[in-house]
Amino acid sequence: MDLELDGRVALITGTSIGIGRETAKTLAAEGMRLVLVARRLELLRELQNEIFRTGAHEPLAIAKDVTAPNAHFEIRDQVLSAFGHIDVLINNAGGSRPIPVDAPEDAWEEAMALNFTAVRRLTHAFLPTMIERRWGRIINITGTSEPRGLNAAYSAKAAVHAWAKGLSREIGKYAITINSLAPGRIMSEQIVNRINPGDEHREQFARDFIPLGYFGEPKDMAYAVAFLASPKARYITGELLAIDGGMRRFAF
């Protein structure tokens, strides 16, 4: 199946490692022209070279903290001056950690700023150009809606789900879709180092909680992103899809 992505412009946040990095490689292989955004420039440069060496379009790399006050406008301006427009926006930068009941205000603010506010701001910064072109794809990488305990990122991701649903109803008339993908346990830096460290612990967790019996790989996310980015996914919007090997327990 031709995903018809060749030559289209996509911006992916959080591309220095993990799901974002793999997604960039997958979309580059489909012929997309990419913008890579994260804070660690040296990792973005490595990825930029790696993609270019495959014969794909050389991506634009923007080293930026997406939570910085004017980051959304600065990123938008750089993208529009390089490409003139954007077709696909992938809001992937994010992260989570459990917090205690008496966590300081800062912990909540930080999680909301990264996992919700930055996503909303960047999307709204690019909406006018998508509306003008009467086409666009917005894909949010979110997270579980089944909290195992207190974690400010879960609340922020839930805010993304509600905001995206509302927005889908406003922008559908311009052929712009917005969808969210919720990873379960995908092997990445934060999973391996922080959330599920240790092979034995991960094997036990997978046996106990993941019907397919193993942790996912970033590719498992990247393929779903590629489909949602495609014109072929034109009739899917306002959706939330878990990519979790069956870990999510509720039925709708």
Ligand SMILES: NC(=O)c1ccc[n+]([C@@H]2O[C@H](COP(=O)([O-])OP(=O)(O)OC[C@H]3O[C@@H](n4cnc5c(N)ncnc54)[C@H](OP(=O)(O)O)[C@@H]3O)[C@@H](O)[C@H]2O)c1
């Ligand atoms: N892996 C999973 O199983 C899992 C589960 C649930 C949800 N998720 C969600 O999936 C997304 C990707 O996760 P991942 O596992 O691939 O995470 P990861 O390996 O920790 O990568 C996170 C990416 O986000 C970037 N980032 C973090 N803070 C940033 C900031 N302030 N400004 C710009 N970039 C920033 C990081 O780059 P720099 O550090 O270079 O800035 C990095 O490229 C996240 O939204 C995460 O919450 C993942």
